[in-house]
Amino acid sequence: MTTRATAFTARRKRPGSAADIADLLRSLMRMLFDPYRPERHYMRGPGPKWRAKHAPRRFAFDPAAASALPALVRARRQS
Secondary structure (H helix, E strand, O other), X not given: OOOHHHHHHHHHOOOOOHHHHHHHHHHHHHHHOOOOOHHHOOOOOOOHHHHXXXXXXXXXXXXXXXXXXXXXXXXXXXX
């Protein structure tokens, strides 16, 4: 009594057999019609939360603070 694995191994020993062609077609079909597409699951880059967290800090221009700057410079020079 031969098992399925033994029969498969016996078929594979004959080069150029129909089993080789069937294996080739089977693997070709698997490659062409494989539903798994890894490129659909990969991250495309950082999202908005990451960008907000790692964005360089921007300081807003405050005209009131800018007008007080000369007075601070003078006070520093005097001391």
